[in-house]
Amino acid sequence: MLFTSGHIFVVERGRKYKDFSLFLTTWREISSQFITMRDIMTIQMIYEALILCMFVNPSYQTDVGQADTERVFYYRQVDYPRDCQKLRELCTNPGDLRNGVYVIQPEGLTEPFEVFCDQTTDGGGWTVIQRRIDGSIDFDRNTTYYKDGFGFLNREFWLGNKYLPYLTKGEQVELRIEERRNGSNFANFSYQDFQISDENDRFRLKKLGMFQNNGGSKTDEMSSQVYSEFKTSSESNCRNSSKGGWWFDETDCNKANLNDDFYRNLTRNGLLPYFEMKVRPFNRQ
Template identity: 30%
Template sequence: MIVLLCLSAVFPVLMGTEVVNSNCFLATDCSDVYSSDKTSSGVYTVSSIDGPVQIYCDMIPSGENHSKGHWTVILRRMDGEVNFFRPWDSYKRGFGNKEGEHWLGLEFLHLLTRRNRYKLRVDLEDFDGTKAYAVYESFSVDSEADGYKLHVSGFVDGGAGDSLSYQNGMKFTTFDKDQDLWKNNCALQHNMGGFWFKDCDHTCPTGLYLWGKEDDSVHFGPHWHHWKKNWKSLKAITMKITRVM
């Protein structure tokens, strides 16, 4: 069911050439879902100009000053269940299981961040159960015509270090669409997953899931280099955004 937000006042909504009175509007992200008194974490259906979209909402407060909760999850790795070695169109539209591993979709991310201001939080966990996070106070994604270019700034350290700023300003690369600065294709020959690569990366959450079975020299797995200054595959990594009011 699509989440509707209903207001006490009546607002005119322009639809084509007709003006229709409505006291409700469609939710577009987890901040809207939370505002509609749906405060439990889980999968919800929201709207976009391309139609209904399922998203996972993490409603749990983060425990620090960077959000009260209602995060929209844009990427989650946790068990290797989903194959992230996918072409451009898959990353554009999104894929995976919203209850588990998934990528939300570049086009939806662009539409969200074009409309409102967002911050990004990245949560990490290694195979020993140790956790850390990083926050970026500003996060946005350009249009497909601009290569879905990444913009992040305002890093706040939660113990993870800053592994994403190196890739700020980069276009998105997949194995069938090379937009990185490396002489070869980072997604095809380095990480086996699409992401915003430079030459190539300090982090790649979409890399080949390795269940911790590798040494420090292997860069294939989902990694965040500045946490422990190594390239070991992480057990879990989640990227999620929340609207800046």
């Protein structure tokens, strides 16, 4: 299967694709098209999703002869799932889903995009919007980078402010934040009604909801940042004490900033941090 412009890929009926190379070779033979590296990455993601979760419905093509009808299936995927939770809901066996990169398209967006889905933590269905693990990606960037996103979805990244309004509007969305140091669980906490405004309102932190400490000794440091615009440190009053972009509480620059300088401000007592921010619809768990 391939999500082409028509969302159609022809597969020989009964043929089993036991590895990706065979799947890709078959697609090349059928399509007779030049395939770019990005195409290969997309095809691989779709292949893996098919192996793990057959959420498409097979249907016969009706405008071909009987012989051809007997030989092929046409698979159609009309819409992309709007988030990682919807992907899970569409799966026949959601327990078989693995953590990894998938393609989603939230309501209102004209184009789909890639995200990292956490399908194992607390029931799965999480769309990861940020991860810090080793300081390999510089988070001290300008507003354009933060708008479009940067980094690598399988490693360190910021998903992109332009996607956050679409992931957090229309229904109550939970924000979960995990913090570990040197591999051990340090803190796990959540906010039950996370919402980000659009670019016209400077990606403001509109809502957070109730704070819940699920483990560790973490206290609520973000509620005072509600209504704050998303700014880079160079734009804010916190430029002398913080780096990166965040919803700064400019009256208290010591509040949370998970995009701060990795080694100078986030590493404590020699313990390297691991941060991950992820969202999931609160009422569709």
